Amino acid sequence: MTDQKPELDSDTLAFVGRVFQFARMGHAEELATLFGQGLPANLRNDKGDSLLMLAAYNGQHEATRVILEAGGDPELxxxxxxxxxxxxxxxxxxxxxxxxxxxxxxxxxxxxxxxxxxxxxxxxxxxxxxxxxxxxxxxxxxxxxxxxxxxxxxxxxxxxxxxxxxxxxxxxxx
The missing domain is CATH 1.25.40.20 (Ankyrin repeat-containing domain)
Incomplete structure (x- = not known):
């Protein structure tokens, strides 16, 4: 058994990049839709920043509320x-x-x-x-x-x- 991470294709990487931009830019409706489709609320980027961290740090109050209500962990x-x-x-x-x-x-x-x-x-x-x-x-x-x-x-x-x-x-x- 190895600890090798799966390779992500360019479409998946682009999607993930958009999701983190939604948090940074305050796209609450888009995030709510994605959470409703099963997106994990505690998704983290390569720096360990969660969606909640990015939304909160960037002053995106409505996106922060949506992430919290979807189960975002405020202690992450x-x-x-x-x-x-x-x-x-x-x-x-x-x-x-x-x-x-x-x-x-x-x-x-x-x-x-x-x-x-x-x-x-x-x-x-x-x-x-x-x-x-x-x-x-x-x-x-x-x-x-x-x-x-x-x-x-x-x-x-x-x-x-x-x-x-x-x-x-x-x-x-x-």
Whole structure:
């Protein structure tokens, strides 16, 4: 028995490429039709990005909703360990974060990595996102694999407001 992957013909590769473009570009109706025909909602590309990750990262709210309702896993991380919620946090997309959280995204989820969405939001000084994640129960005291908290990461990145914001939240929680 070998681990050899089957060769895909050019038509199949073109189809798969279109499906991932549908997610990136927000073609919700086309995705819904394909899911209705049996397309797996957790399809991933060569970088480990799921359809949900691509739709969420690119701010495609309706496509994200369609993928979630078709069974897209909000905890499925890409090859860099990033979850769709962390992608929304990086982008500062509050509505997307709310949508993901309403569909079972774990507020402190780390996928295959060690960074939470709160850590990502803090690093890029996304104060409104930090507030949103904290309101949903994000833990400001969690540490990544190197032992850094969200506030530590924010300071290391030169964020202006989020380090103090997180320090206040940690004192309040403690």
């Amino acid at each position: 991380a890409n090859d860099r360990g990033q979850t769709p919620l962390a992608g929304a946090a990086f982008k500062g997309d509050l509505a997307m974060a709310e949508l993901l959280l309403a569909h079972r995204a774990q507020v402190d989820g780390v996928g295959d990595g060690t960074r939470t969405a709160l850590m990502t939001a803090a690093m890029f000084d996304r104060t409104e996102m930090v507030d949103l994640l904290l309101a949903h129960g994000a833990n400001p005291d969690l540490r990544d694999a190197s032992g850094q908290s969200a506030a530590d990461m924010a300071r290391a990145m030169g964020a202006k407001a989020t380090p103090d914001q997180l320090d206040r939240a940690a004192r309040k929680a403690g």
